[in-house]
Amino acid sequence: MFDASANLKKRLKSERRFQIFCITAISFALIFVLIxxxxxxxxxxxxxxxxxxxxxxxxxxxxxxxTQFAAMSDDEINKLDLFRFSKKSIYSLFPDIEDRKEKKLLIRIFSIEYEDEIKQFLIKNKENIKKIETxxxxxxxxxxxxxxxNYPRDLPEERRRIKDIQLEYYDILENNGRVKYVxxxxxxxxxxxxxxxxAGVGGSIVGSFLTIITVLILSFPIGILAAVYLQEFAKSNRFTDFIEININNLAAVPSIVFGLLxxxxxxxxxxxxxxxPLVGGIVLSLMTLPTIIIATRASLRAVPPSIREGALAxxxxxxxxxxxxxxxxxxPGALTGTIIGLAQALGETAPLLLIGMVAFVVDVPSSPLDASASLPVQVYLWAESAERGYVEKTSATIMLLLGFLILLNLAAVLIRRKFETKW
Amino acid sequence: MNKIKISAKNIDVFYGDKQALFDVSMDMYEKEVTALIGPSGCGKSTFLRCINRMNDVIDICSVKGNVSIDGHDIYDKSIRVESLRESVGMVFQKPNPFPKSIYENIAYGPRIHGIANSKTDLDEIVETSLQKAALFDEVKDRLHQPGTGLSGGQQQRLCIARAISVNPEIILMDEPCSALDPIATAKIEDLMSELKKEFTIIIVTHSMQQAARVSKNTGFFHLGKLIEVDSTDTIFSNPGNQKTQDYITGRFG
Known part of the structure; x- marks a missing residue:
């Protein structure tokens, strides 16, 4: 009596097929993210x-x-000329090397700031420096x-930047336990x-942070006030319709246009x-504002009118x-929108290129008025560099950027959960 | 018969181009319950909202005519709608407590109007308002818990307490029991017979039995027109108009 008819079987089959399509789609998305x-x-x-x-x-x-080092100020130590001394310290690893060219190759095993590193060690430990320090x-x-x-040793020497003799030195140092991976x-x-x-990302982390703070300070109050006025106070007429359409359009403007602006x-x-970061923040605020306004208006609209009537009555x-x-x-809705807007701004590159945040900046910025890079621009800069070291740093910067984005989105979800009101 | 409290004369209400009320004139008496009945969409709620000017909130709504309370025209330019609503409270169809504590729900009105001078004053207002709304005994131990956690009937009495908190003279009730079960409805009706000693009450209701039980006068609305207004007894036993007769005997609506 309750047997499935041919028609029902067909319907059930199509339902199964539909589910298979959906699961495939989700799997694809997951696989891509995973890769x-x-x-x-x-x-x-x-x-x-x-x-x-x-x-x-x-x-x-x-x-x-x-013991006299203890009495010297950091400045005085920094002013010491330790260049030759530092070189000699490095040569002492292999006292047998006489050839000048080989000595040069030995020096090149180290990063060029060896003199500074030797000084910094001295400054840090000046109170009780021993005669011979490691x-x-x-x-x-x-x-x-x-x-x-990452460096194939079996390439022919002329195709490597690192020479056979340097590899030899390195292997000896490694065997002597002098190489440490930290x-x-x-x-x-x-x-x-x-x-x-x-190269480090400290400068771009601080730059991104200052930019985002600027965006927050500018776009949060302006966005909330604009949304509250448009949603709650403005009479609906042609003019407000015009503004509304333009805010929606603004959200769709390609970001590079904001950069040109x-x-x-x-x-x-x-x-x-x-x-x-100040200028970067202003430009990114223009981009973030529509997101905040649209999200805030949506959550204002979701507040039941009975609450307004209750208060008015x-x-x-x-x-x-x-x-x-x-x-x-x-x-909560407004904050979620703001955080999502900030996350967008954090990952935005194109407008920053146009306002010059693509410059090569060595110093870590200390205020929004210092020249600075930002995380996505740093990715862009390093991705263009040929050295193998920049390749891994590009990926590491992307990891940091993704990490910050995930943190921001997590914050958005948590805020929504925490303050969700039921009425 | 008590003196006239509210007097509406030649009220026309328009929503954009659509006219919702046609030339309604009606007097309502002090410290009595007046019921407004009629089928859905007949304009009785619209008329009710003219009395505390809640229609002002709707952009496209315009009101013509004259409503006076104690002889003062409430649509006069010198009238501040906020002070009008302080003396004309309103209770809505669906209980709409603020998503705050019970205490805050009631303290809100007195606080914005500066009625209470101190915390003790405020505590007292909250307590008496809840008592007048016959809710105090049920909630006195949980004044600081959310008002939205109460049952439907309790929420509606909380809304009545909120309306009472600012010492109004008139309370408008827009189908206050339509979302409640019969027991909660009975409680609110009992409460009304208590409240009418102190306040003038205008109630819009769908239930003719409710109108018969609680009100002294009843107005019958149909298609935006006030068909008949008379004492409740007359309306239900010997209506003067055929339409009223048809409605109360259940031929339409």
């Missing part, structure tokens, strides 16, 4: 480590009595890549550099300093009804 993450992670994680090589530094050759110096990018296994803290704290092993108006007319003014009751209920 993307694996690819970036596998090529990027090694950037968080660096190779260092220990040398013995005889500080007593600078000043006989090393100092770990950053290895050059080539050696670093050899250590990380967490690359400078990568997270320093600015960009022409030397891949010294920033270049043409903010830099050239108002003369604000180029390449700065006890004699609240319109502003009181809106500010005391409607806006607080719409806040």
């Amino acid at each position: 993307l993450f694996l690819n970036i992670f596998s090529s990027g994680y090694s950037a968080f480590y660096k190779t260092t090589i220990a040398i013995d530094v005889d500080y007593s050759q600078v000043i006989e009595d090393t 100092v770990y110096l950053t290895a050059s990018d080539d050696v670093d890549q050899v250590r990380k296994g 967490f690359n803290i400078p990568f997270l704290t320093r600015g960009d550099s022409r030397e891949p092993e010294l 920033g270049l043409g108006i903010i830099l050239n007319v108002f003369g604000l300093p180029r390449s700065t 006890v004699g609240a003014t319109k502003m009181q009804a809106v500010m005391h009751h409607v806006v607080p209920l719409a806040m």
Whole structure:
């Protein structure tokens, strides 16, 4: 009696087919995301480590009595000329080398800032410096890549940047236990550099942070006020319709156009300093505003009219009804919209290229008026560089960028969960 | 018969081009319950909302005619709609407590009008309002819990308490029991007979039995026109108009 008829069988079959299509679609999406993450992670994680090589530094050759270093200021130590001394310290690894060319090749195993690293060690430990100290110096990018296994040793010598003799030195040092693989803290704290092993994302993290803060300060209040006015107070007429259509259009404008606007108006007319997070923030605010306004209006619209009526009926003014009751209920939605807008701004590259945030900036910015890079622009810059060291740093920067984006989106979800009101 | 509290004369209401009320004139008396009945869409709620000018909220709505309370024209330019609503409270069809605590729901009105001078004053207003709404005993231990957590009937009495909190003279009720079960409805009706000693009550209702039970006068609306207004007894036993007769005997609506 309750047997499936031919028609029902057909319907059930089509339902199964539909589900299979859906699951396939989801699987594809997941696989792509997984491949993307694996690819970036596998090529990027090694950037968080660096190779260092220990040398013995005889500080007593600078000043006989090393206790005297304690009395010197950091500035005085920085002014010491330790260049020849540093070179000699490195040569002491292989005292047998006489040939000048070979000595030069030995020096090139290390990153060019070896003198500074030897000084910094001195400054950090000046209180109780021993006569002979073991100092770990950053290895050059080539050696670093050899250590990380990214450098095929079996290539013919003339096609390698690293020479056979340097490989020989490295292997001896490794066998003597002088090579140490450590967490690359400078990568997270320093600015960009022409030397891949010294380049860091610290400058662009701070730059991105300052930019996002500027965006937040500008676009959150303006966006919320605009949305509240348009949704709650403005009479609906041609003019407000016109504004509404244009806000929606603004959300669809290609971001590079905002960059042109920033270049043409903010830099050239108002003369604000180029390449700065302030200008970047202003330009990205223009992009973020429509997102915030649209999200806030949607959540204002979702507040039931009965709440407004309840407040008005006890004699609240319109502003009181809106500010005391409607806006607080719409806040979670508005905040979610804001965070999503900020996440968009964080990942935006094109407009920043036009306002000069693509400049090569070595210093970590300390205010929104300092020239600076930002994370996505740093990716763009490093992706163009040929050195193997930049390849892993590009991926590592993408990892950081994705990490920040995931954090922001997580915050949006948590805020929505926490403040979701039921009425 | 008590004195006239509210007097509406020649009220026309338009929603855009559509006319919703046609030349309605009606008097309502002090400290009595007046019921407005009629089929859906007949304009009785629209008329009710003219009395505290809640129609002002709707952009496309315009009101012509004259409504006076104690002889004062409430559509006069010198009248502030906020102070009008302080003396004309309203309770809606669906209970709409603010998503805040029970205490805050009632304290809100007195606070914005500056009625309470101190925390103790406010506490007292909250307590008496809840008592007048016959809700205090049920919620006195959980004043600081959300008002939205109460049952439907309790929420509606909370809304009545909220309306009372600012010392109105008139309370408008727009189908206050349509979302409630019979027991909660009975409680609200009992409450009304208590409240009418102190307030003038105008109630819009779908239920003719409710109108018969609670009101002294009844107005019957049909298609935007006030067909007949008379004492409730007369309307239900000996209506003067054929349409009223048809409606109360259930031939339409």
